[in-house]
Amino acid sequence: MQLLIKTFHGLESVLADELKELGASNIEVLKRAVSCSGDKELMYKANLHLRTALRVLMPIANFKANNDDQLYKKIYDFDWSQFINNKTTFAIDAVAFSDTFKHSKYVALKAKDAIVDQFRDKTGARPSIDTDQPNVQINIHVSSEQFTVSLDSSGESLHRRGYRDPNHKAPLNEVLAAGMLKIAGWHKDIPLLDPMCGTGTILMEAAMLACDMPPQYKRKHLGFMGWVDYDKDLWLALHKEAEEKIHYPKVNIVGGDNYPDAVDIAKQTSLDFRLNRQIRIVRSDFKENLPTAPRGMMITNPPYGERLEKGDINGFYRSIGSHLKKNFNNWQGWLITSNFEALKHFGLRTSSKHTLYNGPLECKFVSYDLFEGEMKAFKKKVNRSRRIRE
Template identity: 75%
Template sequence: MKLLVKTFHGLEEVLADELREIGANDVTPIKRAVTCTGDKEVLYKANLHLRTALRVLVPVLKFKAKTEDELYQNIYKYDWSAHITEKNTFAIDAVAFSDFFKHTKYLALKTKDAIADQFRDKNGQRPSVNIEKPDLQINVHVSHDQFTVSLDSSVESLHRRGYRNPHHKAPLNEVLAAGMLKIAKWHKDIPLIDPMCGTGTILMEAAMMACDMAPGFKRKHFGFMSWADYDKALWEKIHTEAENKIRYPKVNIVGGDNNPQAVDMAKTASLDFRLNRQIRIVRSNMEDHMPPAPRGMMITNPPYGERLTKDNINEFYKKIGSHLKKNYTDWQAWIITSNTEALKHVGLRPDSKYTLFNGPLECKFVAYDMFEGEMKEFKKKINRTKRRIDS
């Protein structure tokens, strides 16, 4: 079957590598998604194992339409009884980038009407709509006049691992945090620090990676579990295999934050996932947090400036740069921020730079190689460490 796996802009290649690792074929990165092919096992593993995926869609229908009637007729003609019966529930999620269809709610309504009318015309009954927990979530995507209609095998976004209170809006998405760790090529043998960890998203994603814990391991429900062809035995086999792979190695993952509530939430998350031995979190200011090892990696998400004035935020980023230069020799420091002006005040030349999106915010994810003496000698140290880890 064909799969369309959604992700954030900038993480397409990372997601493509993940899909190849679970056995997907014909893997092709596109804008904010990756297409591939795979069997039911790949579909189930994609939902369980992919750290940089937002949702896994199965395209079932493609057509062109410029009018409401053309949309309705194409949806109506497709045999929806292959996926649901009149006793099931369904919901429509619509996304539109089109001059012909500008209102996604109306687009979803016309799609719903076409499906309901098909069932009513055949047997006098129709399935009900259930927005909260449908048996079948249908995704409708239109670009200009090109429609792709897919079955959503995830339903709830895959970034919801289960370690965060769903009512708490964290500044960093879990999928983005995992993608950042993969872009930085962090490995469990490399000491990791986040001195502005907030509720601990980067720390949690790193610890789950270190322990080989599947990101969807704690999830109780995926959309495919309500499908007519759901293979419960296959899913239980895949889930058991994932459980048996989990290990709890000794790692050096450290976080700090000056917000006591955020620190408490981060500690609670690590306890809930039994990762409290892998993660050490303390209450501290950024400039007081010292490296826990002679060499390692810092990955952090500092304030972008929403709560600070322009002068204060620039001064804060200058303080970050000074702290790195003074205390983090032989470390690699990665910073993500949407405040490119403040980033200049770090006062260091980035060695790597990526464009990523944190929700609607375009961000720069940059790396600084902190060294003392000649760059050539510093790179030799880094290469020796990488060779040791790879071997």
């Protein structure tokens, strides 16, 4: 079985490492996706365990079409009885990057007509459309005149872990937050601070990672559960195996924010997932947050400037850099921002820089090694300690 797993730009290699840990083979890094080979068990595990995946797709057909009639015929001639019957509900999601097929919704409509007509012609009856929770979600990707048709085994996007109200628009996607933690190399033994935590996305992803809690642990429905070959016993066995590995270690994960509503939401979220003992959240201004241990890691998503004037946001970023330089010696600081101009005013030298996307926003995820004194003296100290170890 071939699988295509979607992710955000910049997280492809992180996702590939996750798939390797799950036992996938023939792993290939693509643009905003990773392909691999595996069986049904791997597909179920991928949906349950992958922290940096958005969707797990199973490609079932590839073809070229130069016009509407060819598209209709290719879809009509495919044997859909392998996956759909008259009692099955289905929906089609299409994405088109093509001069010929310019409208994704039209592609979806044309494909829907072809599938329905095939069943009507062969059986005299037709399957129904359900756009809310179909038994089978079909994904069509169009690049120029090349079509890839897949079954979406995830259904709802995997960034939805179940710890946030779907009507609440958080500034940071859950998949992106998980990817940031992995890029930074954070693990449960490293004290973690998010001094501008908002509703707690980074904190929740860190706590779930520390506790070996699968990101879809509380998910009630996944796309493959509506398929004709759904193996309920296998899914329940994999879910039980994962549940038995969840543990609640003592960790140092702290968050702060000066918006009381955000703090209340973050606290309730951690309580709902029984992670309130792993996460400590306080209402505080950024400058009131101090190191929680001699060494640790700060990862945060500061305001990009939507609610601040240009001068204010530049000054705010400068104050963040000054606070870290003054108070967080021997810590590593990470922040993500789409405000590249404000980032220039941070006042610290970056030790690494990564390009990521938070939805449509291009962002820089940057790190700072914090230390006392000048960079030259710091490097000399590091090199001396390396020589001693060698």
